[in-house]
Amino acid sequence: MDRRRTIAVVDCNSRRRAAMTHAFSGSGIHVEPFETIDELADAWPRAEAIMVDDSGDAVADLVMLMAENGRWLPIIAFADDPSTDQIVKAVLAGAVDYLAWPCDAAQVIGALIGAESTGAALGSLKLREARARSRVQRLTRREREVLAGVAIGLSNRLIGEQLEISPRTVEIHRANMLTKMGAQHTSEAIRIAIEASLVA
Known part of the structure; x- marks a missing residue:
């Protein structure tokens, strides 16, 4: 039997959060929903990764939060119909993967498997970079x-x-x-x- 996976979702769109929770639960993915990055900071998730709505500087803000708290979870960014530039910016900021919404549970599981192999090394690197930037600032x-x-x-x-x-x-x-x-x-x-x- 496949193991149950847990992912945190940060998205200010309550309908989309609910749709993700419903869509993924039938495929063995438990969703911990958060409206904002600040809300996530107040109750750090017990998840394998964080899916974050790629609006504004969400990925960079999340990396900075993790650097400040000394915690790392791989970041999977998502957006409705993202542009190539948007995807590149998110990956350069620290996302390990990018999904276009709507996506299915199989895509999320694929992203989680990829995050497991690259997340730890990239996380350590991104945390060091974010800490160093805060010192230079x-x-x-x-x-x-x-x-x-x-x-x-x-x-x-x-x-x-x-x-x-x-x-x-x-x-x-x-x-x-x-x-x-x-x-x-x-x-x-x-x-x-x-x-x-x-x-x-």
Whole structure:
């Protein structure tokens, strides 16, 4: 007998949530419905994955929420008649799969099976990236510019020349940058910048 699967569904459209719950329940998929990402945050689901209506920045917001809470579940985005650009954006933001609604339970089970194989590795990577981005976002524009210079191996003097500030000012920005990022040394700040995709 096939095992019963559980999926969280985040969708502000109550009719669609109800339709999913009804359509999937006959095929051994239990749906935990949530109206918003905030509601999901208040009662973290016991699911294998999260299906989220891909409206606005829902996928990126969900990845950020998971990074802040140190929890990861694979994200399967969905939308009515999604465009190629919409699908690409969602996958780049952290979705492991994308389904066009309406879809059937077999498609959802296929997405869950795929999420099992790729979700853990991608989840770890996306969590690290989201955490790193939140640390970089604490920096001022100038501190980010200094970080970018440090990350490509420029000295304080060369960074200063590039930014038209003194090497001493670069040094001050560098010290502030390390403190705000919670980095013990420059190499750690560079690693965080790479994880945040600030530098290649």
